[in-house]
Amino acid sequence: MSAPDLEKIAADLESLEETIIARLIDRAQFRCNRQAYLPGRSGFEGEATASLFEVRLRYQEEMDARFGRFCAPEERPFNRCLPPARRRVHLPENCLEIDNYDRVNLTDPIRSSYLELVARICAPGDDAQYGSSVEHDVYAIQAISRRIHYGALYVAESKYRADPETFKDLLAAGDRERLLARLTRTEVEARILDRVARKVETLQASAVGNSRHRIDPTVVRDYYADWVIPLTKEGQVRYLRRRLADR
Amino acid sequence: MSAPDLEKIAADLESLEETIIARLIDRAQFRCNRQAYLPGRSGFEGEATASLFEVRLRYQEEMDARFGRFCAPEERPFNRCLPPARRRVHLPENCLEIDNYDRVNLTDPIRSSYLELVARICAPGDDAQYGSSVEHDVYAIQAISRRIHYGALYVAESKYRADPETFKDLLAAGDRERLLARLTRTEVEARILDRVARKVETLQASAVGNSRHRIDPTVVRDYYADWVIPLTKEGQVRYLRRRLADR
Numbered sequence: 237m238s239a240p241d242l243e244k245i246a247a248d249l250e251s252l253e254e255t256i257i258a259r260l261i262d263r264a265q266f267r268c269n270r271q272a273y274l275p276g277r278s279g280f281e282g283e284a285t286a287s288l289f290e291v292r293l294r295y296q297e298e299m300d301a302r303f304g305r306f307c308a309p310e311e312r313p314f315n316r317c318l319p320p321a322r323r324r325v326h327l328p329e330n331c332l333e334i335d336n337y338d339r340v341n342l343t344d345p346i347r348s349s350y351l352e353l354v355a356r357i358c359a360p361g362d363d364a365q366y367g368s369s370v371e372h373d374v375y376a377i378q379a380i381s382r383r384i385h386y387g388a389l390y391v392a393e394s395k396y397r398a399d400p401e402t403f404k405d406l407l408a409a410g411d412r413e414r415l416l417a418r419l420t421r422t423e424v425e426a427r428i429l430d431r432v433a434r435k436v437e438t439l440q441a442s443a444v445g446n447s448r449h450r451i452d453p454t455v456v457r458d459y460y461a462d463w464v465i466p467l468t469k470e471g472q473v474r475y476l477r478r479r480l481a482d483r
Numbered sequence: 484m485s486a487p488d489l490e491k492i493a494a495d496l497e498s499l500e501e502t503i504i505a506r507l508i509d510r511a512q513f514r515c516n517r518q519a520y521l522p523g524r525s526g527f528e529g530e531a532t533a534s535l536f537e538v539r540l541r542y543q544e545e546m547d548a549r550f551g552r553f554c555a556p557e558e559r560p561f562n563r564c565l566p567p568a569r570r571r572v573h574l575p576e577n578c579l580e581i582d583n584y585d586r587v588n589l590t591d592p593i594r595s596s597y598l599e600l601v602a603r604i605c606a607p608g609d610d611a612q613y614g615s616s617v618e619h620d621v622y623a624i625q626a627i628s629r630r631i632h633y634g635a636l637y638v639a640e641s642k643y644r645a646d647p648e649t650f651k652d653l654l655a656a657g658d659r660e661r662l663l664a665r666l667t668r669t670e671v672e673a674r675i676l677d678r679v680a681r682k683v684e685t686l687q688a689s690a691v692g693n694s695r696h697r698i699d700p701t702v703v704r705d706y707y708a709d710w711v712i713p714l715t716k717e718g719q720v721r722y723l724r725r726r727l728a729d730r
Binding site for chain 1 (some may be wrong): 494497501502505509512525526527528529535539542543548549550551552569570571572573575611613614618622642681682685686688689690695696709
């Protein structure tokens with residue numbers, strides 16, 4: 237397997253921040269629209285129990301699965317039992333050392349934390365634009381998921397390779413706290429949080445004085461602090477444990 | 484029918500600029516990937532003649548059709564023979580005065596002009612990321628199409644209502660050139676072009692010094708000047724002619 241390219245990993249993670257923020261801003265142009273998230277209220281033929289959000293996410297992932305999206309390690313699906321890919325996907329050789337990427341699938345907490353985020357980025361109320369709302373939800377949640385799984389898999393592998401003996405010991409000891417502490421780089425995390433808040437400002441600067449609904453930069457910063465970074469590290473723990481079992 | 488709300492129309496059109504530009508920037512993170520646009524080279528099971536771009540656009544529109552996207556006047560499909568909506572879509576009352584919105588469907592020139600734009604916003608060459616490339620193509624082309632059709636339908640209606648007698652005469656005379664001249668507001672167009680170029684700068688300001696591929700603002704400005712604005716006006720001509728026939 238090829239060695240992790242640290243510069244490329246860092247650049248890709250940073251570039252995903254713009255995508256996530258742009259998607260959140262798009263979603264925020266619609267109201268909270270709580271009805272779109274209520275089970276049994278999808279209004280979709282043949283979907284008596286799901287919410288419109290769940291229906292849209294499943295349809296999107298069924299399409300994406302046929303195009304081979306989930307062949308990529310960092311693309312983990314929110315749904316199970318998706319159809320097989322109908323095209324052969326060219327994947328660049330990667331440095332990862334586990335057999336089943338879904339051993340590091342964090343989509344459940346990503347979905348629940350995102351659904352709480354919606355109320356903090358959107359204006360309250362209902363504009364009846366449920367279809368557009370869940371369309372943008374799905375794009376946003378997919379971008380967030382890609383960021384977290386990418387960071388979980390590739391950063392864990394690169395940290396491991398930088399100091400394999402220490403990680404072997406920590407994993408053998410089964411000490412989750414010490415493992416998490418070893419994976420934590422406080423100054424890097426602080427830099428990410430500042431950068432994310434700044435990008436939310438910058439990406440909305442063009443909208444000053446017009447009618448676009450604006451997102452509070454601290455809300456996105458907090459979402460990174462409370463969910464994106466911790467879930468990425470949780471994924472790193474899972475990855476490294478799995479690596480020990482598989483190799 | 485309700486009266487056109489000019490302020491809301493202008494605000495919506497302006498807001499769509501951010502969406503279009505963000506989508507183009509996302510696409511530009513991948514190479515041109517010419518293979519994704521070659522007929523018969525989709526690599527997709529059961530799709531012997533289409534390109535991967537065409538397959539993706541059709542799958543996306545089939546999904547969107549089921550969710551009711553094309554019930555909205557400004558959402559015109561690129562494909563024909565799409566499945567019916569499986570949910571009832573709440574549409575706000577609108578001011579439009581034609582019976583069939585597909586009489587103003589400009590998707591053919593939108594598609595061909597967009598495919599030429601790809602080579603001007605992306606780095607040349609092939610990174611084999613065909614699936615991601617066409618995914619972002621579809622999001623970009625849908626945003627462009629929404630902008631053009633929205634401007635064609637709603638702006639035409641509001642211009643007509645501001646001076647119905649003049650428009651009736653121009654339409655009765657069948658003088659396309661004079662009609663186009665009457666629909667043209669040179670100073671508004673100049674303002675749009677400047678604003679679009681500035682937004683391309685602003686939306687990429689956060690990426691200074693990192694590895695994101697950057698788009699030349701003049702390329703997007705020119706695309707607006709050569710395609711978005713002329714196609715919007717062409718749509719206005721079609722709308723007004725149809726209005727005369729229907730009412």
